[in-house]
Amino acid sequence: MSIETIEKDVCIVGGGPAGMILGMLLAKAGKEVIVLESHDNFDREYRGEVLQPRFLQLMEQIGLRAYLESFPSSKLTCGALYYNDKRKGEFSFSGFSKDIPYALWMPQPILLQALYDKAAELPGFSMRFHAQVKELLHDGDRIAGVTAEGAQGPVHVKAKVTVGADGRFSAVRRLGGFEFEYEHHAGDLIWFTVPKPEHWGDELRIQISDGHGYIILPKYPNHLQVGVAVPVEEWKEIREHGIQPFREELLAANPAFRAFAEELKDFKPFVLLQVKDFLVKRWAKDGCLLIGDAAHCASPVGAVGVSLSVTTAVMAADVIYDALEAGDVSAERLDRVQEQREEEIRAIHKIQVRGAKMVFTSTPFIRTIAPILLSLAAKTKLLPAIQRRTLLMAHPLPIHERFTFK
Structure with a gap:
C-alpha cells in the first residue's frame, strides 16, 4: 500500500x-x-465549555469576538x-470586569465549528479528521x-514545525519523550447534567457541604452541569457501596437534583474527570512545540483551561511565524513561547491548588471552617482580586496585525 505524503510549514496535532486558533492565525499570516x-467530527461531549472574560478579551484583540458571540451561547453573569x-x-462578573x-x-462543538468555518476560508489552512498520530x-x-x-490508511505529514495541541493525554508529548516538571491530582469531579430550574437564571454556584463540594454551572441551552468534588480514590469506594447512598446524598444536596436522583438506578449517568494540573519541564524540541493542555494542563477549578490554552496558542503563532521566517525552528527559538507564558501558568496553578484544597478536602477541620472562609471571601476584596487575577488578562497581548481579522 502506498503511503500518502503531505508537506506543510506547520502540522498541528x-x-x-x-x-484551531493557532492554525487559523498562521494561515491568516x-x-x-x-x-x-x-x-471523526466536532460533535461529542466536552467538559471545558466556559469561556471566561480573558478569552473574550483575546478574541476582541484578534477581531473574532463579535463573530463568535453571534453563535448560540448563554452568558454567566453572576x-x-x-x-x-x-x-x-455572591459575586458578579461586573465587579471585576466592566468591559x-x-x-x-x-457548547464546544459550536465553538470549534465556528473556528473551522472561519479558518477554512483561508487558502493556507487544511484539516484532516480521523487522523490518529502513531x-x-x-x-x-x-x-x-x-x-x-x-480513514484511507497511513499518511506522512512532513512539516518544518510540529505542534502538539492534543490535550492532557497528548500523543506528541508521549512520542516526543517530553518530561513533566510537576503534576498535582487534587481529586475527581463527577459530572452529571440536570434540567435547569426556571428561577435559576445565569448564576453559577459553588456549594460546600458536610458531604461533598459541588460546582453547578448553567449549561446552554437549558440545563445545569454539576460536578461533585470527591477526594482521590473515593469514587471507587462510592461505587462499591452501591447507588442508594449516593442517590440519597444528591436528594438532600439541592432541590434541582431531586428529579434526576429519584430516577437513578446505577452510575451510568456520571462521568469522572480527574482534577489535575501539570507543567511540562520544557515545551520545545527542535522542530516541535507543545501548547495548551499538552504543555500546561489546568484543573477545572476556575474554568480557565480553555482561556489559558488559547492565550498560549496566540503567542505561539507569533513565535512560530518568526521562526519560519528566520529559517530557525530550533528548540531554543521555540522556547520563547514558554518564556512568555510560564510565569502566569505557574501562578494560576498555585491559585487552583489552594482552591482545590477546600473543595476536595475530606478533613473535618477544613469542613468546619469552610462557611467562615466562604463568607470572608465574598465580603472582602479577596474574591474579586483572585477572580481578576485568574479570569482577566492583566494587559493586552502584543498581537501583530498579520494575525487579526479586523
Whole structure:
C-alpha cells in the first residue's frame, strides 16, 4: 500500500480550541498549515465549555469576538457561594470586569465549528479528521512531522514545525519523550447534567457541604452541569457501596437534583474527570512545540483551561511565524513561547491548588471552617482580586496585525 505524503510549514496535532486558533492565525499570516484531529467530527461531549472574560478579551484583540458571540451561547453573569443550603456570599462578573461583565457558555462543538468555518476560508489552512498520530518523523535530531493513521490508511505529514495541541493525554508529548516538571491530582469531579430550574437564571454556584463540594454551572441551552468534588480514590469506594447512598446524598444536596436522583438506578449517568494540573519541564524540541493542555494542563477549578490554552496558542503563532521566517525552528527559538507564558501558568496553578484544597478536602477541620472562609471571601476584596487575577488578562497581548481579522 502506498503511503500518502503531505508537506506543510506547520502540522498541528489536535483540533481543540488552541489547535484551531493557532492554525487559523498562521494561515491568516500566509503559512501552509494542516490540523490533524483524531475524532471523526466536532460533535461529542466536552467538559471545558466556559469561556471566561480573558478569552473574550483575546478574541476582541484578534477581531473574532463579535463573530463568535453571534453563535448560540448563554452568558454567566453572576455566582454564589453556598454552605449546604445557606447562601454565604455572591459575586458578579461586573465587579471585576466592566468591559466584559460575563463569561460565555458555548457548547464546544459550536465553538470549534465556528473556528473551522472561519479558518477554512483561508487558502493556507487544511484539516484532516480521523487522523490518529502513531509516530513522529525525524530529520536528524529535528522532529520533522508525524505519521498518522487516517480513514484511507497511513499518511506522512512532513512539516518544518510540529505542534502538539492534543490535550492532557497528548500523543506528541508521549512520542516526543517530553518530561513533566510537576503534576498535582487534587481529586475527581463527577459530572452529571440536570434540567435547569426556571428561577435559576445565569448564576453559577459553588456549594460546600458536610458531604461533598459541588460546582453547578448553567449549561446552554437549558440545563445545569454539576460536578461533585470527591477526594482521590473515593469514587471507587462510592461505587462499591452501591447507588442508594449516593442517590440519597444528591436528594438532600439541592432541590434541582431531586428529579434526576429519584430516577437513578446505577452510575451510568456520571462521568469522572480527574482534577489535575501539570507543567511540562520544557515545551520545545527542535522542530516541535507543545501548547495548551499538552504543555500546561489546568484543573477545572476556575474554568480557565480553555482561556489559558488559547492565550498560549496566540503567542505561539507569533513565535512560530518568526521562526519560519528566520529559517530557525530550533528548540531554543521555540522556547520563547514558554518564556512568555510560564510565569502566569505557574501562578494560576498555585491559585487552583489552594482552591482545590477546600473543595476536595475530606478533613473535618477544613469542613468546619469552610462557611467562615466562604463568607470572608465574598465580603472582602479577596474574591474579586483572585477572580481578576485568574479570569482577566492583566494587559493586552502584543498581537501583530498579520494575525487579526479586523
